[in-house]
Amino acid sequence: MSPRAPLVLLGLLLVTSISGFWPTGLLPQTLREDAQRRGCSEIADFYDRPARIDPAYIFGYIESRTDEFGENSAVYWCQVPTGAERYRLVVWIGDSSLSSSFTCPRTIAWKNYPGGLRLLRNERSPLRDFWYREDPTRKGPADGVTDGTIIESEYDGVAARFFCRAGKWLVQQLD
Numbered sequence: 345m346s347p348r349a350p351l352v353l354l355g356l357l358l359v360t361s362i363s364g365f366w367p368t369g370l371l372p373q374t375l376r377e378d379a380q381r382r383g384c385s386e387i388a389d390f391y392d393r394p395a396r397i398d399p400a401y402i403f404g405y406i407e408s409r410t411d412e413f414g415e416n417s418a419v420y421w422c423q424v425p426t427g428a429e430r431y432r433l434v435v436w437i438g439d440s441s442l443s444s445s446f447t448c449p450r451t452i453a454w455k456n457y458p459g460g461l462r463l464l465r466n467e468r469s470p471l472r473d474f475w476y477r478e479d480p481t482r483k484g485p486a487d488g489v490t491d492g493t494i495i496e497s498e499y500d501g502v503a504a505r506f507f508c509r510a511g512k513w514l515v516q517q518l519d
Contacts, residue, residue: 370400375420378436382451384422387431387458395500398460405435405463405493406442416442419495421458429453433495433506448508452477459499467494474507474514484514 370386371379379385390400400421404414411417416439423430431454437443468491471484488509495506505516 371420371422372401374438375401375418375434375436379420379422379434382422382432382434384424384432384434387421387423390421390458393499396460397499398462400458400461402461402463405495406437406446407465407493408442408445411439411442419461419463421461421497427453429455431455431458433458433497446508447511448513452506452513454504456504457499459497459503462496462498464494464496464505469494469505469507469516471507471509471514474505474516477506477513477515480515484509 370388370390376386387400391397401418402420403418404411405419406417408417416437418436420434420436422432422434424432433452433454435446435448435450437446437450468489471488471490472486474484476482476484490507490509492508497504497506501519503518505518507514507516
C-alpha cells in the first residue's frame with residue numbers, strides 16, 4: 345500500500361462529507377419554497393442541454409428604491425406535473441410594500457420548454473409586436489412601447505419576452 349493511500353482516502357471522505365452541505369436544486373431555497381406553495385417544482389433537466397443557458401431564476405425584477413439590492417423580487421421557471429402548459433413563469437415578491445404596485449398575475453402558464461432568464465430594463469419595444477397572453481389572437485396596442493422591465497426567456501437564439509402592462513401580460517416570441 346502506498347504511503348499516500350490513507351491521505352487519498354481521507355480526502356475522498358472529506359469531499360463526500362462536505363458535498364452533503366452543498367445546496368441541491370436549481371432554485372434558491374426561498375424560491376423553491378414559493379414554488380412548492382404554488383404546486384410547482386423545479387425543472388430537473390433544465391441545464392441538460394448543450395450551449396450556454398442563463399439561470400432558471402433571476403432576482404431584482406421590480407425596480408424600486410425599496411428593493412435597492414434586488415433581494416425582494418425575482419422571476420423563476422417551474423413546472424406542474426400535468427397539463428398542456430406544464431411550465432410556469434412566476435413573479436415572486438417577498439415584500440408586501442412592493443406587491444401592492446404589481447398588478448399582473450403572479451404566474452404565467454407556458455407550453456414551450458423554458459429558456460434561461462434575463463431582465464431587459466432599457467429596451468423600448470413597440471407593443472404592437474406583442475400579443476396578450478390571455479388572448480393570443482389579440483395584438484398589443486398599436487401606439488405604445490414598453491416602458492418597464494421586460495422578462496426574457498432565451499435558449500439557443502429562440503426567445504420569449506414577457507411584459508406586464510395595465511394588469512395584463514403581453515408576450516413576444518423571437519427566433
